[in-house]
Amino acid sequence: DSGVTQTPKHLITATGQRVTLRCSPRSGDLSVYWYQQSLDQGLQFLIQYYNGEERAKGNILERFSAQQFPDLHSELNLSSLELGDSALYFCASSVGVNEGEYGYTFGSGTRLTVV
Amino acid sequence: SQQGEEDPQALSIQEGENATMNCSYKTSINNLQWYRQNSGRGLVHLILIRSNEREKHSGRLRVTLDTSKKSSSLLITASRAADTASYFCATDRSNDYKLSFGAGTTVTVRA
Numbered sequence: 001d002s003g004v005t006q007t008p009k010h011l012i013t014a015t016g017q018r019v020t021l022r023c024s025p026r027s028g029d030l031s032v033y034w035y036q037q038s039l040d041q042g043l044q045f046l047i048q049y050y051n052g053e054e055r056a057k058g059n060i061l062e063r064f065s066a067q068q069f070p071d072l073h074s075e076l077n078l079s080s081l082e083l084g085d086s087a088l089y090f091c092a093s094s095v096g097v098n099e100g101e102y103g104y105t106f107g108s109g110t111r112l113t114v115v
Numbered sequence: 116s117q118q119g120e121e122d123p124q125a126l127s128i129q130e131g132e133n134a135t136m137n138c139s140y141k142t143s144i145n146n147l148q149w150y151r152q153n154s155g156r157g158l159v160h161l162i163l164i165r166s167n168e169r170e171k172h173s174g175r176l177r178v179t180l181d182t183s184k185k186s187s188s189l190l191i192t193a194s195r196a197a198d199t200a201s202y203f204c205a206t207d208r209s210n211d212y213k214l215s216f217g218a219g220t221t222v223t224v225r226a
Contacts (some may be wrong), residue, residue, distance in 0.1 A: 088155070
């Protein structure tokens with residue numbers, strides 16, 4: 001157990017639907033990052049939050065949004081889902097805002113299948 | 116876009132042999148990290164090497180960094196079946212605030 005908790009582990013949903021993925025960071029970590037991993041795109045950075053504030057944005061579609069709550073857990077909302085959104089979605093956390101400094105702790109991921 | 120590119124894409128070795136994989140990147144970095152991912156699981160941080168370091172060891176892992184060539188290598192010595200996984204390099208770029216991952220090297224260790 002890495003200390004980063006992601007729920008649910010698996011999600012199957014239909015095109016056009018909306019889902020919410022949840023992440024609880026490791027105790028003491030203030031930064032949360034979301035990544036999408038697919039066979040054709042590899043690991044793509046989506047977005048980072050630090051202590052409740054959006055810190056950096058990557059290749060995140062407009063149909064996707066995220067937030068970090070006061071208790072530091074984060075949610076990634078995916079809407080108007082398309083078949084191509086099927087992927088593994090990872091949450092990672094780190095202690096500080098300088099995300100690369102000490103390495104990330106990854107959760108076990110949510111496998112999203114859009115049918 | 117991916118900052119790091121691993122080579123080879125796949126590697127198959129016998130248990131007990133050494134495994135070497137390389138990573139090349141494009142822009143200046145603060146540090147470079149290596150992660151391991153077992154099939155369908157989360158990534159596990161293995162080792163971090165800073166831009167002013169040239170070599171680092173951790174157990175059976177040895178990482179080198181050549182900033183002039185913008186490349187790094189990861190050596191796993193005396194491989195074990197449990198080392199079967201995908202290995203990713205990730206860079207923390209000097210002018211950016213996100214960790215960028217390469218496409219990974221899939222290592223298979225045969226018993």
